[in-house]
Amino acid sequence: xxxxxxxxxxxxxxxxxxxxxxxxxxxxxxxxxxxxxxxxxxxxxxxxxxxxxxxxxxxxxxxxxxxxxxxxxxxxxxxxxxxxxxxxxxxxxxxxxxxxxxxxxxxxxxxxxxxxxxxxxxxxxxxxxxxxxxxxxxxxxxxxxxxxxxxxxxxxxxxxxxxxxxxxxxxxxxxxxxxxxxxxxxxxxxxxxxxxxxxxxxxxxxxxxxxxxxxxxxxxxxxxxx
DNA sequence: CTCCAGGGGGCCA
DNA sequence: TGGCCCCATGGA
Numbered sequence: 487x488x489x490x491x492x493x494x495x496x497x498x499x500x501x502x503x504x505x506x507x508x509x510x511x512x513x514x515x516x517x518x519x520x521x522x523x524x525x526x527x528x529x530x531x532x533x534x535x536x537x538x539x540x541x542x543x544x545x546x547x548x549x550x551x552x553x554x555x556x557x558x559x560x561x562x563x564x565x566x567x568x569x570x571x572x573x574x575x576x577x578x579x580x581x582x583x584x585x586x587x588x589x590x591x592x593x594x595x596x597x598x599x600x601x602x603x604x605x606x607x608x609x610x611x612x613x614x615x616x617x618x619x620x621x622x623x624x625x626x627x628x629x630x631x632x633x634x635x636x637x638x639x640x641x642x643x644x645x646x647x648x649x650x651x652x653x654x655x656x657x658x659x660x661x662x663x664x665x666x667x668x669x670x671x672x673x674x675x676x677x678x679x680x681x682x683x684x685x686x687x688x689x690x691x692x693x694x695x696x697x698x699x700x701x702x703x704x705x706x707x708x709x710x711x712x
Numbered sequence: 713c714t715c716c717a718g719g720g721g722g723c724c725a
Numbered sequence: 726t727g728g729c730c731c732c733a734t735g736g737a
Contacts (some may be wrong), residue, residue, distance in 0.1 A: 509718095510718095521718095522718085523719095525717085525718050525719085526718085526719040526720065527716090527717065527718085527719045527720080527732090527733095528717060528718080528719085528733085528734075528735095529716080529717040529718085529734085529735075529736075530717080530718060531717090531735080531736075532717080532733095532734060532735060532736090533718085535734095535735090536734095564733090564734075565734060565735075566733090566734070567717090567732080567733040567734040567735080568719090568720095568731095568732045568733055568734085569732095569733070569734080570732075570733090571720085571721090571731090571732055571733095572732090572733095575720085608720090608721085609719095609720065609721080610720085611719060611720045611721080612719090612720095613718080613719065613720090614719070614720080617718080629718090631718060631719090632717095632718080632719090633718070650726090673718090674718095676718095677718055680718090681717095681718095
């Protein structure tokens with residue numbers, strides 16, 4: 487079946503099986519954004535612990551984070567790991583955000599340009615930028631991560647591990663309706679099913695909701711990025 | 713004890 | 726581009 491039907495089939499099965507994932511955990515665009523930075527290569531549990539430290543001190547505000555001493559910030563986010571480098575990254579992002587005039591001011595900037603700007607901020611790469619765009623700013627951007635690649639690879643849909651980030655992202659964005667709610671749920675479901683690691687428990691991936699989805703493999707040998 | 717999480721950047725060929 | 730290394734905590 488065609489790729490877009492295949493992707494929707496996968497989404498349907500995942501959603502029917504797991505239900506809504508209610509992403510992103512967080513009460514404000516700022517908390518979501520900071521969480522996106524803190525969770526880089528880090529278990530979410532540890533991130534929550536770090537975010538709690540900031541919440542308890544009422545530091546989840548742009549001006550306070552912009553003013554706080556970097557070493558002090560590093561101490562507070564310690565449980566999230568990589569605390570020195572993440573303190574820098576949080577600082578960079580918040581200072582950029584403040585310079586931009588806050589989240590409200592970002593609304594009038596089109597998604598493509600905003601994405602480019604985010605990618606300029608030190609410590610914000612593709613996945614972090616897209617997580618902020620989708621989950622904090624509610625822009626229709628598909629977030630690709632290691633789970634996405636693993637699941638696609640595992641079920642023989644694409645040779646995703648060899649595809650560049652942008653190519654894989656455009657694969658989803660050009661074959662799905664640009665719907666924030668769909669992208670939100672889809673990525674969260676990829677993470678959910680990716681955590682199951684059904685390939686280790688059962689090589690055939692029995693019990694996996696998307697086992698046996700019929701889809702001709704999308705082969706990409708020469709991947710060109712933009 | 714080892715392994716690895718909801719990555720990104722710097723360096724080098 | 727592609728490979729390698731570094732960053733670091735806490736749970737399994």
